Each structure stands twice: as structure tokens, then as C-alpha cells.
Amino acid sequence: MRARIVSAAQGARWLATGWRLFRRAPFGWLTATLVYWFVMSLVSLVPLVGGAAAVALVPAFTLGFMTLARAAQRGGPMELALLFDGFRHHARAQLILGAIYLAAFAAVLAASALADGGVLARWVLGVRQVPAEAVGADETLAAAALAAAAYLPVMAAFWFAPPLAAWHSLGVGKALFFSFFACLMNWRALLAYGAVAALFTLPLPFVLQLAGPLFIALVVLFLPVLFASFYASYDDVFGYHLPE
Numbered sequence: 001m002r003a004r005i006v007s008a009a010q011g012a013r014w015l016a017t018g019w020r021l022f023r024r025a026p027f028g029w030l031t032a033t034l035v036y037w038f039v040m041s042l043v044s045l046v047p048l049v050g051g052a053a054a055v056a057l058v059p060a061f062t063l064g065f066m067t068l069a070r071a072a073q074r075g076g077p078m079e080l081a082l083l084f085d086g087f088r089h090h091a092r093a094q095l096i097l098g099a100i101y102l103a104a105f106a107a108v109l110a111a112s113a114l115a116d117g118g119v120l121a122r123w124v125l126g127v128r129q130v131p132a133e134a135v136g137a138d139e140t141l142a143a144a145a146l147a148a149a150a151y152l153p154v155m156a157a158f159w160f161a162p163p164l165a166a167w168h169s170l171g172v173g174k175a176l177f178f179s180f181f182a183c184l185m186n187w188r189a190l191l192a193y194g195a196v197a198a199l200f201t202l203p204l205p206f207v208l209q210l211a212g213p214l215f216i217a218l219v220v221l222f223l224p225v226l227f228a229s230f231y232a233s234y235d236d237v238f239g240y241h242l243p244e
Contacts, residue, residue, distance in 0.1 A: 001168065015193070015225065017232035032068055040057070058101055069231030094166070116142065
């Protein structure tokens with residue numbers, strides 16, 4: 001198993017590839033995204049464990065969206081059942097990844113508490129209402145920066161891990177290992193991808209202030225493109241290992 005190293009320019013094109021995949025079956029993508037939102041919201045409502053369970057389901061749903069993107073790429077039907085592919089065929093590996101992701105996410109929030117005493121963590125978890133002035137305080141901004149730095153290696157380890165565990169039959173540990181170092185080797189492409197994604201996401205809060213319904217519509221459209229772009233990055237770096 002070897003990861004391909006791609007150029008920064010190629011990374012900048014991943015969102016464009018995601019858009020092309022979305023355009024092939026927009027109704028299927030939007031349906032899957034809305035169902036994903038509904039399921040995650042429903043799980044989050046479960047008392048005590050809902051929030052943690054939703055976080056733990058992220059890898060399995062990531063694989064589901066990548067499966068949808070692969071179907072769109074190959075011209076296959078965008079069946080809603082593909083969204084749950086990580087639960088139907090690769091559940092054990094994806095749920096183990098989910099447990100590890102939950103632990104890592106908790107560690108990131110714990111690290112952020114070193115800067116603000118846990119204000120950011122409580123706001124993210126929705127444990128209780130946090131005053132707006134507290135969220136915007138210097139300590140909380142520092143905590144957000146610390147959390148972002150701590151999350152980077154977690155993101156790298158999980159970026160490719162779900163499809164590597166499912167489609168390449170790697171153990172969970174190997175999937176995380178190969179994902180982390182593939183991201184490290186392709187840091188230029190990922191940096192370019194992040195810059196392009198930021199150009200689209202940073203204006204969204206301003207759109208929210210102008211028109212709430214427009215903001216929701218833009219998010220609903222952008223999410224499937226973003227999910228499809230994750231597959232584009234995987235396909236460039238690891239997809240050449242798989243037969244058509």
C-alpha cells in the first residue's frame with residue numbers, strides 16, 4: 001500500500017471535482033444529506049449519550065458519503081442505502097474507528113479547557129447555555145486556536161481511514177497510520193484544498209446575518225459538495241489501488 005503524492009494544484013481542484021459529482025445526481029445527494037442530518041439530530045437527542053454517539057458515528061457516515069461519491073463517479077444509481085454502507089458491510093471497523101474518534105475528540109476538547117476553563121467545550125457540547133460574551137472572550141478564542149491545533153493530527157489520521165479500512169481491508173490501526181502519513185506527504189494539496197474551502201465557508205456567517213433561509217439553503221447545497229470532495233481526495237491519493 002503506497003499513497004500517491006499529488007500537487008497542490010490538484011488539491012485545489014478537489015472541491016471542483018466534488019461539484020461535478022454532485023451535479024451528476026443532485027437529488028440523490030440532497031436526499032442523503034437531509035437524511036444524514038435527520039439521523040444525527042435524532043441520535044443527538046438521546047439523553048446523556050446522544051452527543052457522544054453522534055460523534056462516534058462520523059467515520060461510518062463518512063464512508064457512506066464516499067460510497068455515494070464512488071457510485072456517482074462510476075455512473076451508478078445513487079441509492080439512499082449507500083449512505084449506510086459503513087453500517088451494513090463494514091460495521092465493526094467503522095464503529096471501532098468511531099470509538100477512537102470520540103476519544104480523540106474528547107481529548108481535543110479537554111486540551112482546549114486548559115486555555116479557557118472549559119467554556120468552549122461546554123459550548124460545543126451544549127451542556128449548558130454559555131453567554132455570547134464568554135464565547136467571544138480572548139481566552140475562548142485562544143482555546144479555539146488550541147483545539148484547532150490539537151485536532152489537526154486527528155483529522156489527518158481519520159481523513160482516509162474509513163475507506164482504507166473498508167475498501168482496502170486494512171486493520172483499524174493500519175488505516176489510521178496510512179491516513180496520517182498520506183496527509184503528511186500531501187500537506188501541500190490539503191493546504192490548497194483548505195484554502196479553497198475557506199473561500200466558500202468563511203462568508204457563510206455573514207450570509208446568516210442577512211438571510212437565515214438563504215444560509216440554510218447554501219449549507220444544504222455545500223455539504224454534499226464537501227462530502228464528494230473528500231472522496232475526490234481519496235481517489236487521487238489511494239483510489240488507483242482499486243479496480244474499476
